[in-house]
Amino acid sequence: MMMGVAGTGASSTVRQFKLVKESELRVEVGADSPIRIRLASGTAEIFGTELPPENWVSFPPLHKFAIFTWNGATLDVDGTTEVEYVADETPMISYVNVHAILDGRRARAKEAYTTASADSVSLPVQKESQGPRVIVVGPTDSGKSTLSRMLLSWASKQGWKPTFVDLDIGQGSITIPGCIAATPIEMPIDPVEGIPLEMPIVYFFGHVSPSGHADLYKVLVKELAKTLERQFTGNSEARAAGMVINTMGWVEGVGYELLLHAIEAFNADVVLVLGQEKLYSMLKDVLKTKGSVDVVKLHKSGGVVSRNPKFRQKARNHRIREYFYGLSNDLSPHSNVVSFNDVTIFRLGGGPQAPRSALPVGAEPLADPTRLAPASVSLDMLHQILGVSYAKEPDQVISSNVAGFIYITDIDMQRKKITYLAPCPGELPSRFLLVGMLTWFES
Incomplete structure (x- = not known):
């Protein structure tokens, strides 16, 4: 050796x-x-x-x-x-043992809905026909996304099509950073090309950390959970295959609160805790009243590498570049020009606060996380990544996922024109665009 x-x-x-x-x-x-x-x-x-x-x-x-x-x-x-x-x-034996247990649960869920179908029972979806909903939690650099990929690939190798949910806005395993997303996994994940993007559901958060925007993050997590629940209701196979949910590495304070919110929003019934005894103990204690939730402690791999902020930023830039240019620079993005008047740009959450004079005595002004704040085009948007909403009306923007992303390469304030890079030619699928603080300097 x-x-x-x-x-x-x-x-x-x-x-x-x-x-x-x-x-x-x-x-x-x-x-x-x-x-x-x-x-x-x-x-x-x-x-x-x-x-x-x-x-x-x-x-x-x-x-x-x-x-x-x-x-x-x-x-x-x-x-x-x-x-x-x-x-x-390596901890691989324990990881594959978890997979075996999950596989058994999927088989039982499939048997439950198959039996119900054979009996022609027309009843609401039963819990027995629901496959495992696994959420992988742990501090930064504990191997969460790696374990998620293993469980998904092993499951697909057995013929299942589990749903992958990625709540890690800092890196982005399904699409670019700054998003929460979900997609079915129909075959083992390619170790180089990653997750195929045929059918992702993507919500644009627009930031690489929920700090300062936790309420908006919760709203979008809830929207994604509701969308998947509707899909599972009409798809017994997907319901039985269940889901694997990858989370952020922020596990204290607000981060811990967001973890608990995600567990509840997705009705997770298996919590895999990587690399932290304290987090395992806290979750075990708070979830003990919910007898249907299993909290399992797993060792992180010794091969997990700590990534400093500079590396993370470089990795984010690579992910964004890959979206527009492909893994091997084999895609040709298209430059387009649009007038200010042809698009409506919104900034989600953190909109103008009510003045103190309009509030009850002693009350503090709060930003509505679901408020749509129109954003005027400015030079500050140069080099920003914007989400292109599927919404048809402004009041649908919060509950709508995005069709994709554009990159602002030039803003002509005199001619009121925006030049942007898109991954494909043609008009934008919507006039409604979402802006956050996701920037990229093309190199």
Whole structure:
């Protein structure tokens, strides 16, 4: 077995790693160049998705991942990495045991609705026909999104189509940061290309932290939960497959309050706590009155890497760039021009507050989190990402998801024209645009 760590400037010649069963190769790709990896023999997987045998797979810069083998494997690595090493202590056995329990619950849920259908029972949807609703919680850099991907990929490998819900606005696993989103997972998640975007439901929050906008965050979480509940009511298969919910790493104070809100909004019945005894104890205590909620403590992987603010910002920029240009710069976004009068831009929440003189004595003015505040076009919107709402009327904007995003590249105040970049040609699907504080400087 090849041990040791290759630091920055490691050799870019092909290295071979022989992994024994239940061990993994942990890799951090540098910021400047991609690497290639090939499964030479045996079987191995990345976050629950099997590597194809004998084929070179390219991984772009800034990727951090682990290649795990259940029975042993030989891997070839070509290219310069920041870090690469083999580890034989992993929490994978406990993770796959969780998957097995969830799989059993899905099977029972499917059996319940199949039996009801065979008996031609026309009754409201029964709880027994509901698959597991798993919410993954833990502090920053505890491996929440990685565990979520594993559980989703393993479930889809068994033929299920679980729903992935991503509440982590800081990074964004389904679409760009600053959003909460959900999408069905029909096949194991590609370790490079990530989650396919055929049918996502996306709500634009417009910020990478809920700080200062917690009430708006709650409103959008509730809207997403209601939308999924309606879909599940009419889709027994999706209901039985259940959902896996990824959350933010903010677990104290307001962050903890938002976690409890999400658990309630989605009717989560399994809470997986990664990497913090205190959070596990608090949730166990507060949820004990709800006998139908299982709180499970799991160890985080030793391969989880702490990401500093600079790295997080760089990763966010990569996610946004990928939305417009594709993973390998293989997409061609379109530049368009629109008049100020042809669009209506709203800033969700934090609208003008009522003056103190209009309030009862002693009352403090509060911003309505669901208030639609019209936003005048200004040079401050340059380099901002705006959401394009599906809403047909202004009063539908809060409850409507978005069709996609545009990037403001130029604002001509004299001619009253906005130049923007869109991922596809043609007119915008709506005149209603949403602005927050999500900026991107194209490089």
